[in-house]
Amino acid sequence: MTLDEKLRKPLSEIGVTSAEQCQSLFEELNQRLQEDSAAARSSAKVEGFRIDWLGRKNGRLSLLSDNWLKAASSQLKPVVGKLLNGLRIEAEKRLNELMAETKGKIEVRVEGNLDQWKGEVQTELRSVPDITLPGLSHQFGAKHPLTLVREEIEEIFISMGYTVEEGPEIETAYYNFEALNTPENHPARSEQDTFFIRDGGAGRDELLLRTHTSPVQIHTMERMKPPVRAIVPGKVYRRDNPDATHTPMFHQIEGFAVDVDISFCEFKGTLEYFLKAFFGPEKRVRFRPSYFPFTEPSAEVDISCGICGGTGRVGQGIPCRVCKQSGWVEVMGAGMIHPAVFQYVGYDPEEYSGFAFGLGLDRYTMLKYNMPSLDYFFNNDIRFLEQFK
Ligand code: DAH
Numbered sequence: 001m002t003l004d005e006k007l008r009k010p011l012s013e014i015g016v017t018s019a020e021q022c023q024s025l026f027e028e029l030n031q032r033l034q035e036d037s038a039a040a041r042s043s044a045k046v047e048g049f050r051i052d053w054l055g056r057k058n059g060r061l062s063l064l065s066d067n068w069l070k071a072a073s074s075q076l077k078p079v080v081g082k083l084l085n086g087l088r089i090e091a092e093k094r095l096n097e098l099m100a101e102t103k104g105k106i107e108v109r110v111e112g113n114l115d116q117w118k119g120e121v122q123t124e125l126r127s128v129p130d131i132t133l134p135g136l137s138h139q140f141g142a143k144h145p146l147t148l149v150r151e152e153i154e155e156i157f158i159s160m161g162y163t164v165e166e167g168p169e170i171e172t173a174y175y176n177f178e179a180l181n182t183p184e185n186h187p188a189r190s191e192q193d194t195f196f197i198r199d200g201g202a203g204r205d206e207l208l209l210r211t212h213t214s215p216v217q218i219h220t221m222e223r224m225k226p227p228v229r230a231i232v233p234g235k236v237y238r239r240d241n242p243d244a245t246h247t248p249m250f251h252q253i254e255g256f257a258v259d260v261d262i263s264f265c266e267f268k269g270t271l272e273y274f275l276k277a278f279f280g281p282e283k284r285v286r287f288r289p290s291y292f293p294f295t296e297p298s299a300e301v302d303i304s305c306g307i308c309g310g311t312g313r314v315g316q317g318i319p320c321r322v323c324k325q326s327g328w329v330e331v332m333g334a335g336m337i338h339p340a341v342f343q344y345v346g347y348d349p350e351e352y353s354g355f356a357f358g359l360g361l362d363r364y365t366m367l368k369y370n371m372p373s374l375d376y377f378f379n380n381d382i383r384f385l386e387q388f389k
Helices: 003-007 019-039 045-056 060-069 076-103 144-157 187-191 215-223 264-279 339-344 360-369 382-388
Strands: 105-109 120-124 171-172 197-199 207-209 228-237 251-261 283-291 296-306 328-337 353-360
Touching: 003 019, 003 060, 019 045, 019 076, 045 060, 045 076, 060 076, 144 228, 144 251, 144 264, 144 360, 144 382, 187 353, 207 328, 215 251, 215 339, 251 360, 264 296, 264 328, 264 353, 283 328, 283 360, 296 353, 328 339, 328 360, 353 360
Parallel strands: none
Antiparallel strands: 105 120, 171 207, 197 207, 228 251, 251 353, 283 296, 296 328, 328 353
């Protein structure tokens, strides 16, 4: 009969009738208690120890009290009572020690065949935070693709000695049109229909949302004497209905350089250098004659199409949709600054010359990342934005 089986029967039934027999039975129990407590080295095992020995219902001490003490003969009762009491004190003492030992420890169970880590490893971490709890995670944002491309373009021009300037988004008609050699009733004004904020008349100019970043040429030249080399990134507005390639607000980067002896050669060389730095050295660049009121001569600048390699066809002869089979994509308007513009800002056109250009940042970003629509920029879909981290 095992010790635990004996606990479930009265002493008389297990043949214990003398004080000596009681004594040795309790010695056996005490021995078992010591073994159990020595084996209890994790908090789960300490709890098991408590339940086995001191559990209210089926703990060994309760069983002992119910089955041995209560049914003991009047001669054995005081003996059993005393021994039981001693055993209870010992069990409680061992339990308290075990609880103090495991408190504040984290238990690391190492599985597998790591020889140096046999069995259970306990790490002392009293009063140290519980590093096993899941941490608080922060969501980090990312730069918007338009910002990434703007910064990349800024870097290229900064490396050529350009500064980065800013100007107001709410403009007067004077800065947006007139000082750019586009007087009232000039047909170029209707090509850039915009949002008017205040009517003109009674000695005041009308207010509008700028249709391009070119007015910042005027602000900058009013402020600075040549030499001036600057780029101007910013938001611009036009009364366009939104579709895949139009939004009523979009982004431009203006650029211009004014100095003595700036030639058409420097103009072409600068823009070619920039376009190859941004789009890739394998791109071909071409200048087509064009018209802008504030430049003379004016040009539209194209690069060879990156999708079809300038051939107008992809794969086995499929017409390229990006360049509409022409092999070229238009990437900026530009020209030599018109002498009339210099007169508006008080620069002597006999002494100074310069060039200017304007490009669409949204379009550059679409070309760079091969995007089919402007929608992605503005609908804040985190699945799109996350790709630019
Ligand atoms: N401002 C023009 C536009 O928005 C772009 C442009 C063309 C800017 C020629 C320039 C330039 O500085 O020289 O369409």
